Amino acid sequence: MAGQHTLAETERAVQSRLADLTLDFEAMAVVSNLFRAANAVRNHLERTVLQPHDLTWTAFVVLWVTWIWEPIETRQVAEEGGFSKATLSGVLTTLEGRGLVTRERSKQDRRLVLVRLTPNGRRLMKKLFPEFNDQERVVVASIPRGERGSAAQALRQLSIAVQT
Template sequence: MSTSSPAKKPVPSKSSTGKRSTKPLAEVLGEKRVAGLRINLDSMALVSNIHRASGFIRDHFERAVLKEADLHWSAFVTLWCLWIYGELETRRLAAEAGVAKSTLSSILNMLEGRKLVRRRANELERRLVIVNLTATGAELISSIFPKFNAEETRIVERLSAKQMQAATDAIRLILATINDLDGPLEGS
């Protein structure tokens, strides 16, 4: 499923309260396409909507919050990981940020050029590289995150506290299942 197709926008909700919304066009078309196949439509709808939501969230946050700091999503996530965990070895940082090591290298080049992060060789194993935030990087992520969280709050405001907790629990369970299937993240 492409997130760049013109049919990616959801069909407007039936209710402004957000209690129930109509199926996105991609979901309706997907169900028609797989009709007659032995497909679990509920699983397909859930995973497809998680994928679509994550793409929309990424695009929205890049426009609404990260643009003013001249950051793209992966650069922000990299800064956030370093802010939360402290210094990290590049393999662990790539896994936590959800990017390939080669992609992380490009991200770090950009962030290092802006003096937001610094890299150094591991003293015990010189082949390994440790990354940490600079004071400028820590200041940037500290100033952006309240705006980021305000936008997080805004995009889930139609959900009740109970719905948010149920969604959070369900997604954590999906992540645990993937972890059981694939093994833990490298470095965790």
């Protein structure tokens, strides 16, 4: 939803299709801008930081979570990263093939699989994360310094509001 039409134009167009219904355009604007922003920021970070290292977004998230919490169980990686176990399984196979992470069955509970970074993986993250954080700085530069905390809090509220 990152088009060229203004909000007012969109409202007028929608209104003409559903003239008889009362709609919440403010809610529509918040949700629509949420996805527009998430898409734009993700594309920016992928282009500027991830693509030069031949990493996808999801692969980077997996590396990041593992880097911070290793050794970590796969279910926790999926939970922290916000995607399904099925998705993680494929990404882990890719990263394992590139020699960035290792899988290892837990001795205590042989249903679990522990994920770790290889030395190469750690070296990559030590170089990559500062670059990533630099670009995060660029992204939030448009929000006044004093409002960043409340912005993060409002976004957190959105997540909590829709949790089942």
